[in-house]
Amino acid sequence: MHYIDTKAGINCLDLYGQHQQIKKEVFEAFEKVYDNTAFSGGYFVEEFEKSFAQFCHTQYAVGLNNGTSALHLAMLVLGIGPGDEVIVPANTFIATAWGVSYSGAKPVFVDCTSDTWQIDPTKIESKINSRTKAIIGVHLYGQPFDIESVTAICKKYNLFLVEDAAQAQGAIFKDKPVGSFGEVGCFSFYPGKNLGACGEAGGIVTNDEGYYKHLLRLRNHGAHIRYHHDELGFNMRMGGLEGASLQIKLKYLQGWNNRRREIARRYQHEIVNEQIRWQKQPLWAQSVYHLFVITTNDKEELISYLNRHHIYPGLHYPVPCHLQKAYKHLGYQLGDCPNAEFLAGHCLSLPMYAELSDSEVSYIIDMINRY
Template sequence: MLAAVHKVPFLDLKKQYHQIRDEVLKVTEEVFESNAFSGGPYVEKFEKNFADYCGTSYAMGVNNGTTALQLAMLALGVGPGDEIIVPANTFIATAWGASHVGATPVFVDCDPDTWEIDPARIEERITDRTKVIAGVHLYGQPFDVAAVKAVADKNGLFMVEDAAQAHGARYNGTRIGGFGEMACFSFYPGKNLGAYGEAGGLTTNNKAYYDHIQSLRNHGCQVRYYHDEIGYNMRMDGLQGAILDIKLRYIDGWNARRQQIARMYQQGITHTGVKMQRQPDFAESVYHLFVVTVEDREDFMKYLNDNNVFPGLHYPVPCHLQKAYAHLNYQRGDFPNAEYLADHCVSLPMFAELSDDEVNYVIEVINRY
């Protein structure tokens, strides 16, 4: 008989909220009383603390992670006619960063074991129009930064980190966020560091990029009503900045619990038909997602649901086969590793508030599949 656990959800944000409810309600009242709704002191405080956390000189809060990618491309001077190297297996927003400034995403296959962008396949995709390599710290695990940066440097390209899933992850012992020209973060509610609404951010060590994005996100102006360039309304809400600053104090503990849960999965799941993401020595993942692959995903997910384990699915269609990019004329078979992952991936329940009993129940269910 399987252990007596009622249901194991993929994610439950209420459990986290209950831990910090009093702090959240208190700071919400403060924001309302001070009318600091758009940018302002609560966002500025979070930006300073997040830059310190990431070990970078600057952080900038914006309205979502997709915006962060777009603004990074604009700050780097990317525009129509340019190309951006993007992994084929990532959330589509990585590619939107190129498309939203009129550039073209050029996709690259992933490593068959780490599922991260394959540095050995990047150079063959570079042309004289390539400007940026966008690496993704997929599922919270850092990509091979040194190898990708070496390709970028050799070819005179910028490197940008898509860190939307990797708040607090470490590459060779150093927190991600400062390895490329910029790093782009999402603070979507389900992320390891999540807002209570939409929010995003960037980190950089380059003051010119910082100043430019400060202007771009605020209607292209440094001085109110004096607009130096065509800009955008992409500021972070004051309320989100205040809430994120509270959560920032807890994230290392939450990430440590995610790592503990991941070790339980890695050591406890012995089913030979379940494959996990390989972790190189340089990568310290924060397990935004815990993804496995199985041969018959539909049957496996039905079995989990029938046993009250509720998985997620990230991402069933690789970027190059999305209808939005049909005009680029990619075909099935172009990037077989990314396509295999898309066809066979399943995301197991993963959030810091899972109990040991719930994790052990998931393991027991899977091993009996």
């Protein structure tokens, strides 16, 4: 048994430790932003865009106000709109579907596999018709989906591939960073992400110059030249403070991700309670473990047990997309995506962040094994 001071509890996520490490650097960067009054877009955002494009092995990156906007603009630059359909996994955060709906298109939900919990390539083709324009694959919980199989389907039916990499900054599929495989890769830099801004932020990466230039217009009221609006646009620029904080954090991301991998390996090798399952890790996927999600037969009982021992897991996601009230009009029923529905009813997320101490990880493992 490992004893630690659990009075404060161990939360699913705690950002305090990370920000204390880099506080001096971030505040110095904020002073530069302040002195240059570069609060919306500008130099500090542009520097981060260059660095992040290089990090993702892409030609271009466009900084935005959040990851949901990234998914929305991705649809628009691909020409997707009313009357079109886009394949979306049922097991994901709702923003993946919002991007499709905001464009006027229809999300068509596909079940996940029973082991990787990612979009099931064998379920996709039956959902494709003449209105289908794209497939959105989600690198869920920080783990790459089966890009090779989904790409083959996209090529067969002449569809766009959009990567929702909101949870997967730095994840690798067969030696190549996620975000670089599809026409566009969409990222969230929400504060709780592996690479999170000091504030709200998001972005898109691409190798297509046309998409890049179009994205620059769309995020800036549809204007390339100030006060000359070529199309209906949006106010979706990234702020300078967010860009500056992301540029600093990007230097540390690989180390933070490696620590997450260490913690995940301990969970995978040292949790021996047969009531617990976790996401299967294919050999071609190098996850960054944004979340470490497990399933158990009685989720509420396990949560109550862990809470009594001052461990506070998270829930991702208790209602699958196809059963959300917002999409009731699409007519999905319980049983349409059974694997996603099983996960919603049985999964919870263990504490996962780079600043977890070895003793805290040991304590979590001990408590789960004793359950």
